[in-house]
Amino acid sequence: MSTDIFRKTYTNTVEEPLDLIRLSLDERIYVKMRNDRELRGRLHAYDQHLNMILGDVEETVTTVEIDEETYEELYKSTKRNIPMLFVRGDGVVLVAPPLRVG
Amino acid sequence: MSLRKQTPSDFLKQIIGRPVVVKLNSGVDYRGVLACLDGYMNIAIEQTEEYVNGQLKNKYGDAFLRGNNDLMGKSTTRKTLTLYSDGFFSFKMFL
Numbered sequence: 001m002s003t004d005i006f007r008k009t010y011t012n013t014v015e016e017p018l019d020l021i022r023l024s025l026d027e028r029i030y031v032k033m034r035n036d037r038e039l040r041g042r043l044h045a046y047d048q049h050l051n052m053i054l055g056d057v058e059e060t061v062t063t064v065e066i067d068e069e070t071y072e073e074l075y076k077s078t079k080r081n082i083p084m085l086f087v088r089g090d091g092v093v094l095v096a097p098p099l100r101v102g
Numbered sequence: 103m104s105l106r107k108q109t110p111s112d113f114l115k116q117i118i119g120r121p122v123v124v125k126l127n128s129g130v131d132y133r134g135v136l137a138c139l140d141g142y143m144n145i146a147i148e149q150t151e152e153y154v155n156g157q158l159k160n161k162y163g164d165a166f167l168r169g170n171n172d173l174m175g176k177s178t179t180r181k182t183l184t185l186y187s188d189g190f191f192s193f194k195m196f197l
Contacts, residue, residue: 015138016138016140016144017137017138017139017140017144017145017146017166017167018140018144020137020138020146020164020166021166034128048142050168089168090170092168093126093128093167093168094132094165094166094167094168095165095166095168096150096161096163096164096165096166097161097162097163097164
């Protein structure tokens with residue numbers, strides 16, 4: 001068991017996806033969640049379920065309103081800032097370094 | 103690449119480094135090079151592009167897709183992994 005932990009900390013052989021997330025600790029990341037939500041914040045902690053602690057977070061919720069008559073789609077996004085956030089892993093779809101525009 | 107019997111870990115070693123498309127059941131497509139994959143179907147892809155209908159976002163570097171599941175049973179997020187081979191054949195793996 002202890003050799004397993006040693007390997008996970010010091011290995012440079014093929015790593016699991018979760019090992020690569022470890023490289024993003026203390027960095028800003030972008031998280032895409034279910035229900036059209038996105039988070040941008042600093043990754044403080046994570047686990048195998050992808051539960052995460054994020055600091056200095058901006059959450060963006062995107063909604064689509066459809067006009068009854070014209071059927072046109074109106075995309076709205078709502079943002080809010082949260083200093084420290086626990087994210088439950090089952091809502092997470094994707095984790096990446098912050099997006100560059102374009 | 104042959105289709106003889108091989109262990110799952112041999113298979114995983116073979117497909118790493120290949121260009122893939124991962125399609126989620128939400129309809130979003132992620133295209134890139136498969137960096138790694140684990141027994142829980144978590145996937146890391148490099149040079150990822152996200153397609154929803156048309157192209158939406160470009161992600162450079164690694165993108166991690168969460169595997170939702172149970173190893174033996176059904177996933178709540180169905181993912182289709184399509185591997186583009188050297189032209190001899192291609193196959194889809196349902197995750």
